[in-house]
Amino acid sequence: MSFLVETKHLSKSFKSFYPVKGIDLKVKRGGVYGFLGPNGAGKTTTIRMLLGLIQPTQGTISIFGKDVRKHRLEILNKVGSMVESPSYYGHLSGYENLEIVRKLRGAAKRDIGHVLGIVRLQEWQHKKVKTYSLGMKQRLGIAQALLGNPELLILDEPTNGLDPAGIQEIRELITRLPVEQGITVLVSSHILKEIELMASEVGIIYKGELLFQGSLSELRSKGYSGIRVAAAPVEESAALLSRLGYTLKRDGDHLLIDAPSERISTINQDLVLAGFRVSHLSESKESLEDIFLNMTRGGESW
Numbered sequence: 001m002s003f004l005v006e007t008k009h010l011s012k013s014f015k016s017f018y019p020v021k022g023i024d025l026k027v028k029r030g031g032v033y034g035f036l037g038p039n040g041a042g043k044t045t046t047i048r049m050l051l052g053l054i055q056p057t058q059g060t061i062s063i064f065g066k067d068v069r070k071h072r073l074e075i076l077n078k079v080g081s082m083v084e085s086p087s088y089y090g091h092l093s094g095y096e097n098l099e100i101v102r103k104l105r106g107a108a109k110r111d112i113g114h115v116l117g118i119v120r121l122q123e124w125q126h127k128k129v130k131t132y133s134l135g136m137k138q139r140l141g142i143a144q145a146l147l148g149n150p151e152l153l154i155l156d157e158p159t160n161g162l163d164p165a166g167i168q169e170i171r172e173l174i175t176r177l178p179v180e181q182g183i184t185v186l187v188s189s190h191i192l193k194e195i196e197l198m199a200s201e202v203g204i205i206y207k208g209e210l211l212f213q214g215s216l217s218e219l220r221s222k223g224y225s226g227i228r229v230a231a232a233p234v235e236e237s238a239a240l241l242s243r244l245g246y247t248l249k250r251d252g253d254h255l256l257i258d259a260p261s262e263r264i265s266t267i268n269q270d271l272v273l274a275g276f277r278v279s280h281l282s283e284s285k286e287s288l289e290d291i292f293l294n295m296t297r298g299g300e301s302w
């Protein structure tokens, strides 16, 4: 399979410090790729390399099947980006700001109306940008990045600093882009919930290493799954289940049994027949949030 963005052993060092250590990104065409990692994980450094803003220390980057070092301008003509806060002139209108970027990019005049429509800023286009909310300013930044009809849009933490309504607007906009405009989006964030709501694929970076890459359901399947039981008396119930061959651990008054959910009714029967009072039995699944936190607390690599 060929990928829209593919890096091989991509690394960056600043003197002896390596913020990015040999990562192999694989971004498919179409959809939203969520690049997730806590602050300082190496997201911005990676994105700056993808955009040719800084040179990799090692490794290669291919975008649209071409090497970025050899075809930088050709590739960047088809890539829109917003890294950190968008730059704009507050005393000019949204339209005037877009006109400046349009001229720089050599895009067609009609593109301005098109991108204003995508980010839903038509009604505000002639108002000064300094009167915009932060969310509107971010949308204007995305409109700027969309000028010139890019095939790939790279957004670095586009919801940073926004209130919940602004975050929702940006999220909704990002999820529409692949479906309505055929644009592939690579978006970074340190918030799992946000990525979960908009991405089809995720890459998790921590301390410069890519710990996981794949679909959200693949990520979910990495989590612990077992059976939670409340049976009294708890010590004796645990002893019985251990004798029956189950691996388990105690969680307060509950027992967590390492077994598939199909065993729930058998476990219930075993406990009830032995005279224990069962007050709770359920499948216990580790949430995506727990999986992410466990990975990025310096735990295991996946």
Ligand SMILES: Nc1ncnc2c1ncn2[C@@H]1O[C@H](COP(=O)(O)OP(=O)(O)OP(=O)(O)O)[C@@H](O)[C@H]1O
Residues within 6 Å of the ligand: 014, 019, 037, 038, 039, 040, 041, 042, 043, 044, 045, 046, 157, 190
């Ligand atoms: N020019 C530089 N010189 C030295 N260290 C740098 C430089 N740029 C980034 N770093 C360091 O590299 C590490 C990764 O930074 P980066 O900005 O890529 O992380 P991030 O995942 O984008 O996090 P954040 O969300 O906080 O921006 C950090 O420890 C940062 O201090």
